[in-house]
Amino acid sequence: MTTSPTLTTSLSALRHRSAKRRGRRLTVVIGTALAIGALITAFPFFWMLTTSVKPQSESLTYPPTLVPRTPTLQYFGTLFTELDFGQYLANTIIVVLIGGIGLLLMAMAGYAFAKFDFRGKQWMFFLVLATMMIPVQVTMIPTYLILNGMKLTNTLIGIALPTLVSGFSIFLFRQFMSTIPTEVLEAARIDGAGEFRTFLLIVLPLSKPIIAVQAVLTFIAGWNSFLWPLVIANDQHLYTLSVGLSLLNKEIAVNPSLQMAAATVMVVPILIVFIVFQRYVIQGFALSGLK
Structure with missing residues (x-):
C-alpha cells in the first residue's frame, strides 16, 4: 500500500x-x-x-504594608546629618579609589605573565594561583602585624592595602591578555614604541572588557569591605559603610526605616555600577575562557 x-x-x-x-x-x-x-x-x-521611605510608625505596623502610604526621605537625611554616614561614605570611596591603583598593577602583572618569557615564570604564576586557595582569615593576623610594624594600622591606606592585588584578578588578566595577537605588539615595538607605551596605548585599550570586569570586582570588594576595616581601625571615623551599617543595626534596632535607608545607600551604587558595566562584564568573562 x-x-x-x-x-x-x-x-x-x-x-x-x-x-x-x-x-x-x-x-x-x-x-x-x-x-x-x-x-x-x-x-x-x-x-x-x-x-x-516609610515613616517609622508605618514600618512597624502589622500586618506590614507593601507600598508606603506617606513616603518620606527623612531617614536619608538623618543618616548624613545626625549620624556619621557622610564620613563612612567618604572613607569607602577612598578605599575604592586606592583599589583602582591595584587594578593597574594587576593588569601589568597579567600582561607580564601572558606575553613575556622569563626565568621562574611558571613557578611564580603557580604561587599566584596558590594564593587563591588560602582563606583571607588565615593571613589576617600576619597582615595586621606587618601593617602594625609599618605604622599603617588605624589608617585608610592600611584598610585598602591588603586588598590592592589578588591572585584571581591577575589570573583573569593573564587569561584575557593571552588572546591579544603578539604580532600587534611586535609591530608597535618595530615602530619604536617602548614597553610601557605599548602597554598603555595598545594592551590596555584592547583589554577594556576584562578591565571592566576587574573594575566591578574591585569596586564591590572595596565597597563591601567589613571585617578587615573592623580589625585594622579602632577609630570610628575610619569605618566604611558596611561597618557603619552594622553599628546602626546595634544602636537603633527599633527603626526599620532608618536601617533600610542605610542599606539602600549601601546597595544601590553597586547595582548602578553593575548595570553600567554589564555588557563588558559578560564579554570579559566569555573572552577569558570562564564559563
Missing part, C-alpha cells in the same frame, strides 16, 4: 505545527518560571526600597 504525496505533505505539515505548538508552550512555561523566580529574587530589594 502506497501513501500519496499529498497525504505525506499534510502529515508533515501537521507534525510541524504540533512541534511549533509544543515549542511555544515550553517557551511560555519557561518564561513564566523565570519571571516568578525573578520576582521572588527581587522582592527583598523592593521591600528594602519601599521600607526606606
Whole structure:
C-alpha cells in the first residue's frame, strides 16, 4: 500500500505545527518560571526600597504594608546629618579609589605573565594561583602585624592595602591578555614604541572588557569591605559603610526605616555600577575562557 504525496505533505505539515505548538508552550512555561523566580529574587530589594521611605510608625505596623502610604526621605537625611554616614561614605570611596591603583598593577602583572618569557615564570604564576586557595582569615593576623610594624594600622591606606592585588584578578588578566595577537605588539615595538607605551596605548585599550570586569570586582570588594576595616581601625571615623551599617543595626534596632535607608545607600551604587558595566562584564568573562 502506497501513501500519496499529498497525504505525506499534510502529515508533515501537521507534525510541524504540533512541534511549533509544543515549542511555544515550553517557551511560555519557561518564561513564566523565570519571571516568578525573578520576582521572588527581587522582592527583598523592593521591600528594602519601599521600607526606606516609610515613616517609622508605618514600618512597624502589622500586618506590614507593601507600598508606603506617606513616603518620606527623612531617614536619608538623618543618616548624613545626625549620624556619621557622610564620613563612612567618604572613607569607602577612598578605599575604592586606592583599589583602582591595584587594578593597574594587576593588569601589568597579567600582561607580564601572558606575553613575556622569563626565568621562574611558571613557578611564580603557580604561587599566584596558590594564593587563591588560602582563606583571607588565615593571613589576617600576619597582615595586621606587618601593617602594625609599618605604622599603617588605624589608617585608610592600611584598610585598602591588603586588598590592592589578588591572585584571581591577575589570573583573569593573564587569561584575557593571552588572546591579544603578539604580532600587534611586535609591530608597535618595530615602530619604536617602548614597553610601557605599548602597554598603555595598545594592551590596555584592547583589554577594556576584562578591565571592566576587574573594575566591578574591585569596586564591590572595596565597597563591601567589613571585617578587615573592623580589625585594622579602632577609630570610628575610619569605618566604611558596611561597618557603619552594622553599628546602626546595634544602636537603633527599633527603626526599620532608618536601617533600610542605610542599606539602600549601601546597595544601590553597586547595582548602578553593575548595570553600567554589564555588557563588558559578560564579554570579559566569555573572552577569558570562564564559563
